[in-house]
Amino acid sequence: MGLRDKTIYGFGDSLIAGHLIQVGMLHHIVERNHMKFSNFAQNGATVIPGDFQKMSGLIDTYHIGRQIELAPTEVPDYICFNGMTNDAFQIITEHQLGEVSDSYDGGYDLTTFSGAFENICLLLRNKYRDSHIIYVTPHRMPIRSMKSQKILCQRAMEVCEKWSIPVVDMFHEGEINTCIEGMRDRYTYFTELRMDGGDGMHLNAEGYIRWYAPKIEAELLRITER
Numbered sequence: 001m002g003l004r005d006k007t008i009y010g011f012g013d014s015l016i017a018g019h020l021i022q023v024g025m026l027h028h029i030v031e032r033n034h035m036k037f038s039n040f041a042q043n044g045a046t047v048i049p050g051d052f053q054k055m056s057g058l059i060d061t062y063h064i065g066r067q068i069e070l071a072p073t074e075v076p077d078y079i080c081f082n083g084m085t086n087d088a089f090q091i092i093t094e095h096q097l098g099e100v101s102d103s104y105d106g107g108y109d110l111t112t113f114s115g116a117f118e119n120i121c122l123l124l125r126n127k128y129r130d131s132h133i134i135y136v137t138p139h140r141m142p143i144r145s146m147k148s149q150k151i152l153c154q155r156a157m158e159v160c161e162k163w164s165i166p167v168v169d170m171f172h173e174g175e176i177n178t179c180i181e182g183m184r185d186r187y188t189y190f191t192e193l194r195m196d197g198g199d200g201m202h203l204n205a206e207g208y209i210r211w212y213a214p215k216i217e218a219e220l221l222r223i224t225e226r
Contacts, residue, residue: 002033002221002224003029003033003035003078003217003220003221003224004033004034004035005033005034005035005036006033006035006036006076006077006078007035007036007037007038007076007077007078008026008030008035008036008037008038008076008077008078008079008080009038009039009040009071009076009078009079009080009128009131010024010026010037010038010039010040010041010079010080010081011040011041011064011067011068011071011079011080011081011082011083011120011124012041012045012064012067012080012081012082012083012136013041013042013043013044013045013046013064013082013083013085013086014041014042014043014044014045014201014202015041015082015085015136015138015201015202015203016039016041016080016081016082016136017039017041017042017043017045018039019043019202020189020191020192020202021189021192021195021204021205023204023205023208024039024041024208025080025082025136025203025208025212025213025216026039026080026216027205027208028205028208028209028213029213029216029217029220032213032217033217038071038072038076040067040068040070040071041067041081041082042061042062042067043061044061044086045061045062045063045064045067045083045086046063046064046083046086046087047063047064047065047083047084047086047087047113047116047117047120047156048063048087048092048096048110048111048112048113048116049063049065049066049110049116050063063116064081064083064120065110065116065119065120065123068120068123068124068127069123071127073127075128075129075130075131076128076131077131077132078131078132078133078134078220079124079128079131079132079133079134080133080134080135080136080216080220081120081124081133081134081135081136082135082136082137082138083117083120083156084137084138084149084152084153084156085138085141085144085149085201087113087152088144088145088148088149088152089144089145089148090145090147090148092113092148092152093113093145093147093148093151093152096111096112096113097112097113097114097151097152097155098111098112098113098114098115099112099114100114100118100155100158100159100162101114101115101118104122104163106119106122108122113152113155114155114159117155117156117159118159118162118163121159121160121162121163121165122163124165125163132220132223132224133165133166134165134166134167134168134216134219134220134223135156135160135165135166135167135168136167136168136170136212136216137153137156137157137167137168137169137170137171137172137174138153138170138171139170139171139174139176139177139178139203139211140171140177140178140179141178141179141199141200141201142178142179142184142199142200143199143200143201146179149171153171153172157169166219166222166223168215168216168219170211170212170215173215174211174212174215175211176203176207176210176211176212178200178201179200184198184199184200185197185198186206186207187203187204187206187207187210187211188200188201188202188203188204188207189202189203189204
């Protein structure tokens with residue numbers, strides 16, 4: 001049966017949106033499998049509404065929960081979402097981490113990472129009850145505090161476990177780690193004019209094909225066939 005001709009929605013930040021070259025972690029998978037891809041992810045998107053957009057001036061960027069609210073009601077076969085990198089700052093982990101609740105009924109504190117992430121899971125499960133949903137953690141990167149990355153990654157995975165959402169763990173098991181100079185230089189970029197020598201955040205097409213795509217595709221197939 002496989003993934004061929006299936007529908008998939010993407011929500012999240014630039015790692016799904018595709019940044020400057022419009023190539024993100026899902027593009028190779030959907031092309032290879034002739035999937036119908038609706039990409040609602042946006043560069044600069046956060047889990048927590050508002051803060052990063054205000055700091056960076058990306059006032060037209062919707063946070064991930066808002067992306068879901070604005071998306072069509074048509075239910076896709078699959079949903080892949082990410083989100084964490086643009087929240088990975090010390091001020092967030094020290095003052096806005098929040099707690100994982102015992103509730104599945106909403107009313108979460110959207111000023112905290114935990115509450116806003118839970119709200120994303122609630123929105124997805126209420127709006128797309130029959131979709132297969134996966135969350136993809138980002139790879140380790142040098143342009144965010146490693147301590148903040150570790151804390152938020154762990155919390156995101158805890159929330160996904162509560163909501164029974166499978167995780168593709170690129171942070172711990174993705175093999176790509178752009179804190180390593182050679183990997184950063186080869187697989188990330190700054191501008192669309194040069195596809196290497198980047199800062200470690202945005203992978204080039206080769207990087208997504210080599211590292212992200214096989215693991216995401218394998219997980220999509222696994223949850224389909226279980």
